Amino acid sequence: MLNGIKLDNNKVVIDLTTLHNTAVSEIIQELKTIIYNNNVDVFYVVSNRYENELHEFYFFKKFVEQIKGKFNIFLMLKTVCFNSTKFFDSIFALGVDALDLTIDATGTDSATIDYVTRLWPSGTIFTDIIGECSDSDIKETISQFTAKKVIPRIMKENACERTESSFCVRDFIIKSLKQNSVSLKWVMNFELCGIIQQKAGQKGRSKRKIAGRVAFELASLRRKLMVKEVQSSFDSASL
Amino acid sequence: MDRIEIDRRSVYVLFFLKYYKAFIFVVATVLFGFALTVDVTAELGVEGYKALCVFFYCLILWVTNALPLAITGLLAIVLIPTLEVVSHKMSYSFFGNEAIFFILGAFIIAAANKKSGLSERISLELLYRSGGNKRRIILYLLLFAAFMSFLMPEHAVAAILFPVITDIVVMLKLKKGISNFGKALYLSLAWGCITGGVATYLGGARNPLAVGILQEFTGVTIGFFEWIRAVTPAVLVMLFFAYIILIRFFKIKNEVIPSMTEIVKLKKIERGRFSFLEAKVLIVTTLTVIAWIAFKDIGIANIALFSAIMMFLLNVIKWEDAAKTIDWGIIIMYGGAISLGASLIETKAVFFLADKVMATFHPTAFVMIVLFIVLSIWLTEGISNSAVVVFLLPVALSISKTYGIDPKLATFCVAVPSGLVYMLPTGSPPNAICYSSGFYSIKESFQAGLIMNLISITVLILTAKYYWPWIGLKFE
Numbered sequence: 001m002l003n004g005i006k007l008d009n010n011k012v013v014i015d016l017t018t019l020h021n022t023a024v025s026e027i028i029q030e031l032k033t034i035i036y037n038n039n040v041d042v043f044y045v046v047s048n049r050y051e052n053e054l055h056e057f058y059f060f061k062k063f064v065e066q067i068k069g070k071f072n073i074f075l076m077l078k079t080v081c082f083n084s085t086k087f088f089d090s091i092f093a094l095g096v097d098a099l100d101l102t103i104d105a106t107g108t109d110s111a112t113i114d115y116v117t118r119l120w121p122s123g124t125i126f127t128d129i130i131g132e133c134s135d136s137d138i139k140e141t142i143s144q145f146t147a148k149k150v151i152p153r154i155m156k157e158n159a160c161e162r163t164e165s166s167f168c169v170r171d172f173i174i175k176s177l178k179q180n181s182v183s184l185k186w187v188m189n190f191e192l193c194g195i196i197q198q199k200a201g202q203k204g205r206s207k208r209k210i211a212g213r214v215a216f217e218l219a220s221l222r223r224k225l226m227v228k229e230v231q232s233s234f235d236s237a238s239l
Numbered sequence: 240m241d242r243i244e245i246d247r248r249s250v251y252v253l254f255f256l257k258y259y260k261a262f263i264f265v266v267a268t269v270l271f272g273f274a275l276t277v278d279v280t281a282e283l284g285v286e287g288y289k290a291l292c293v294f295f296y297c298l299i300l301w302v303t304n305a306l307p308l309a310i311t312g313l314l315a316i317v318l319i320p321t322l323e324v325v326s327h328k329m330s331y332s333f334f335g336n337e338a339i340f341f342i343l344g345a346f347i348i349a350a351a352n353k354k355s356g357l358s359e360r361i362s363l364e365l366l367y368r369s370g371g372n373k374r375r376i377i378l379y380l381l382l383f384a385a386f387m388s389f390l391m392p393e394h395a396v397a398a399i400l401f402p403v404i405t406d407i408v409v410m411l412k413l414k415k416g417i418s419n420f421g422k423a424l425y426l427s428l429a430w431g432c433i434t435g436g437v438a439t440y441l442g443g444a445r446n447p448l449a450v451g452i453l454q455e456f457t458g459v460t461i462g463f464f465e466w467i468r469a470v471t472p473a474v475l476v477m478l479f480f481a482y483i484i485l486i487r488f489f490k491i492k493n494e495v496i497p498s499m500t501e502i503v504k505l506k507k508i509e510r511g512r513f514s515f516l517e518a519k520v521l522i523v524t525t526l527t528v529i530a531w532i533a534f535k536d537i538g539i540a541n542i543a544l545f546s547a548i549m550m551f552l553l554n555v556i557k558w559e560d561a562a563k564t565i566d567w568g569i570i571i572m573y574g575g576a577i578s579l580g581a582s583l584i585e586t587k588a589v590f591f592l593a594d595k596v597m598a599t600f601h602p603t604a605f606v607m608i609v610l611f612i613v614l615s616i617w618l619t620e621g622i623s624n625s626a627v628v629v630f631l632l633p634v635a636l637s638i639s640k641t642y643g644i645d646p647k648l649a650t651f652c653v654a655v656p657s658g659l660v661y662m663l664p665t666g667s668p669p670n671a672i673c674y675s676s677g678f679y680s681i682k683e684s685f686q687a688g689l690i691m692n693l694i695s696i697t698v699l700i701l702t703a704k705y706y707w708p709w710i711g712l713k714f715e
Binding site: 089092222226227228 | 243244246253257
């Protein structure tokens with residue numbers, strides 16, 4: 001397996017920061033092999049090097065275009081919360097289905113968060129919570145993010161290792177998301193947020209697959225309707 | 240990064256805007272299905288009723304463009320025998336109408352003209368001879384576009400002349416949306432094509448379609464020269480008024496543009512000497528037109544196809560060139576329309592429809608003629624001009640039989656105004672092509688076109704009242 005690509009349950013983690021010197025065709029070939037041999041639902045792409053670096057962005061763009069064109073698979077991007085609506089417009093148009101944002105703790109990203117949560121379908125914006133140790137701290141952080149329609153991801157490898165109380169945290173997140181009318185269909189049907197995913201295990205796998213596929217196709221249609229390239233707008237006027 | 244825009248409107252609104260045609264299709268199909276279950280009056284008969292259902296169903300699809308025109312044409316051909324309106328054999332045999340093959344031949348002749356560059360050469364020569372006088376350029380362009388549309392499809396003429404006009408506009412540095420001369424230039428091209436397109440069979444495929452329907456309905460046909468003789472006087476009058484409106488509406492002064500002659504001269508040099516290829520096309524086209532006038536017994540479709548074959552034999556074009564120009568969608572659409580019209584006649588459904596119209600309104604023959612003209616000219620602004628012919632002509636022919644109106648006159652009253660789309664850019668391809676220049680707004684096109692529409696209605700009514708009876712086409 002290429003350095004920078006890792007299989008994690010039904011998810012393939014692709015670190016473009018490591019792979020940026022590798023040819024896109026080589027990465028695609030590797031992914032083809034993985035998909036052929038495993039049951040993969042999600043591509044989790046990590047890339048933080050493209051803002052103001054056109055070359056990096058074009059590499060990323062080419063990669064996403066190829067990946068969406070060849071696999072038609074759910075794609076989640078881990079990225080810094082850039083203060084650029086144009087950047088998020090572009091990656092939304094490219095076909096990124098969900099975001100895992102690295103959010104600045106000082107709260108300067110509010111406007112961007114508000115922007116992306118309105119642009120992507122409800123329940124597809126995530127952020128990782130790390131370093132919160134006490135129950136009250138973690139609950140407060142969860143409440144803050146869910147109020148902004150962002151789903152907190154508390155993974156098993158969380159610094160606090162709160163595995164024993166994870167059920168309690170999971171229930172709190174779900175309750176909080178429901179209170180803020182954030183859709184749970186994505187986290188229930190895809191391998192996006194480990195802690196919540198455990199709850200979804202109660203549902204039948206085939207049922208989840210169908211529900212996930214329907215949600216995925218509807219989200220693709222939504223994107224197709226919302227995105228207008230300048231050239232296509234001109235063409236649509238029959239001019 | 241890409242130049243993309245995100246549409247922020249509700250997804251439901253976007254979905255409707257994107258797929259409203261699908262909604263129309265579903266609603267029309269449900270209504271069609273429901274209509275088929277309704278009990279039929281004995282007067283109309285089961286086949287006649289089903290034929291009318293298919294007719295209105297296809298009409299809705301044609302008018303709204305809910306399906307591509309050609310696909311609706313195919314649907315008509317499929318539905319007629321499936322619903323046992325007429326037999327399979329008969330339904331498909333309607334597609335073998337002469338008009339369909341004439342259209343095929345006309346497309347190939349147009350492809351040869353375009354490839355040889357003959358039409359472009361003639362247009363440059365014409366502009367050169369205008370001497371750079373603004374009003375004369377408008378007049379020459381109007382007349383030349385009209386004359387070219389006598390011989391080839393109007394949209395092909397617009398496509399050939401559009402780049403020539405654009406080059407001139409660029410060289411003269413005319414500004415989009417500001418230059419009145421630029422606006423008048425593009426509109427004169429559009430109006431010339433549209434007005435000239437109704438004068439012969441060749442200008443628009445709706446003309447042979449109308450003759451095809453006439454032939455299926457009555458067994459009589461209209462000769463190439465007969466059509467020209469009936470329509471050309473009205474076309475000339477309309478061209479005269481088009482010229483007056485253009486120079487008045489856009490305030491074109493009688494002045495000379497000094498650089499104009501030089502610009503066109505340069506383009507003429509670029510074009511090179513008159514080639515052997517152009518000579519071959521000129522000879523074949525001339526002989527074709529002569530044959531259409533002098534040997535009409537051979538049949539216009541036969542002559543057109545023979546001419547098309549000559550273009551291949553003389554190595555003017557290759558099949559690949561012709562295939563690029565032949566619009567199979569138009570041919571299939573017309574095939575469907577003719578099949579539909581013929582099935583209405585076969586089941587006598589169209590007579591039933593016409594009887595109902597007359598029983599409701601009791602108009603005189605002249606009022607009916609006025610009604611056909613006015614309806615056609617307004618309907619064609621919103622819907623495809625062929626759809627107007629398909630919808631109105633069978634009814635008009637049926638009514639004309641009762642009123643003693645010459646069926647040829649009824650055909651002219653529907654076919655000619657259905658080609659005169661002066662107001663909206665969406666109404667016909669020449670309008671759309673010229674509007675794409677960005678020189679004039681829809682408002683300007685609408686205002687000038689409205690005046691032209693009213694004049695056209697008046698000219699056609701007067702032609703129907705005085706000129707057509709004078710050449711033997713009676714209505715009372």
